[in-house]
Each structure stands twice: as structure tokens, then as C-alpha cells.
Amino acid sequence: MSLPNVWHHRKVxxxxxxxxxxxxKxxxxxxxxxxxxxxxxxCAxxxxxxxxxxxxxxxxxALAERKKKEEMDREIEAVKREYEEKQKRKAEKRKAKEKSKDKAKDAEETQKNDDEDKKDEKERDDRITAISKDEPKPEDEARIFSLHKNFYQMRIDRIRNAEAAKRNRERLKNPTTFPxxxxGDP
Incomplete structure (x- = not known):
């Protein structure tokens, strides 16, 4: 009987x-x-x-790739948060400037602000694409293990003992195995 030393992890x-x-436990x-x-x-x-x-x-x-992807995702989130905070600060500055400026320069300033926003968005997108370049695609695979040789041998011995016990039970049920x-000739 050949039992391969390949074990799939499943949850119940x-x-x-x-x-x-x-x-x-x-x-x-x-x-x-x-x-x-x-x-x-x-146990896990x-x-x-x-x-x-x-x-x-x-x-x-595959596990290493998944960890790397999770780290990249966290880094991308950090970049996005940084961008959002930067946009909030700029919006606050603009509101403060608009209150103090006259309307003649307002149209010119609005165009300049839009150009800065586009530049910032492009910078954010470039950083995200640079981070996520060559990003691995994790697959949901079954976890596969191989047991240490001592534990593997214990499993094989257990199966062999169970088969031997089954053969012995079958022999005992068969009446021709007994003499x-x-x-009564004395």
C-alpha cells in the first residue's frame, strides 16, 4: 500500500x-x-x-506572493490617503485666498488650481501604477503539506494495523480456518 506524503488542508x-x-483539543x-x-x-x-x-x-x-500583495495594497492606500489630505489642505488654502482676492484674478487662479489638481492626480496615479507593477494574482488554492517522516510513518503504521485487523476479523468469521x-475414538 502506497500512501503519498501529500496532505490537503480543509476546514469543517x-x-x-x-x-x-x-x-x-x-x-x-x-x-x-x-x-x-x-x-x-x-490544530492550526x-x-x-x-x-x-x-x-x-x-x-x-503563493503565500509569499499574497503577503507581498497585501503590503502593496497597504502602501497604495497610504498614497491615496496622502493625496486626499493634500487635496483638503489645498482646498482650504484656496478658500482663504478667494476671500482676500479680487474677482479679476479669480478666473486665472481657477485655471492654475485646475492644472495643479490634474498634476497631483497624475502624480498619484503614477505612484499607484509603479507600486502595483508586476502585481501577482493570488489564487485560492488548497493548502498542501507534507508530514515529517516520523508522523508520516505513524500514519502508514496506523493504516497497516487497521488492514491487518480487518483481515483477522474476516478470517475469524470464516469457519474453514478452524480445525x-x-x-471420539479412544
């Missing part, structure tokens, strides 16, 4: 939580083989333990 409903294979995380031959409940903390299991290399790369009753 909170009402279906069962005890963790390692620490026996209730857990909703399940590790299951791709062919559904074996599964066990495991154990999945982060490098001495228990390791994420698949492609999975680790016949001795005849």
Missing part, C-alpha cells in the same frame, strides 16, 4: 469539530490525502510547526 464546520490527532482543520484514503483532524498551530509538517514549495511561494472437531 464548527459543529463537526473533533479532537486534534496530536493534542486532543477540538479542531476544525483536517489534513486529507488527495485520494481520500486517510485523514485526521489537526501544529500546521505552522516545521517539525510536524512543511508546506509545499509552490504553496510557500475440525476431533472424532
Amino acid at each position: 464546520a464548527a459543529s463537526a469539530a473533533k479532537s486534534c490527532w496530536i493534542c486532543y 477540538p479542531s476544525t482543520s483536517v489534513l486529507i490525502t488527495p485520494d481520500n484514503k486517510d485523514f485526521f483532524y489537526i 498551530g501544529h500546521l505552522k510547526d516545521k517539525s510536524f509538517c512543511l508546506p509545499d514549495a509552490s504553496e510557500a511561494a 475440525s472437531v476431533p472424532s
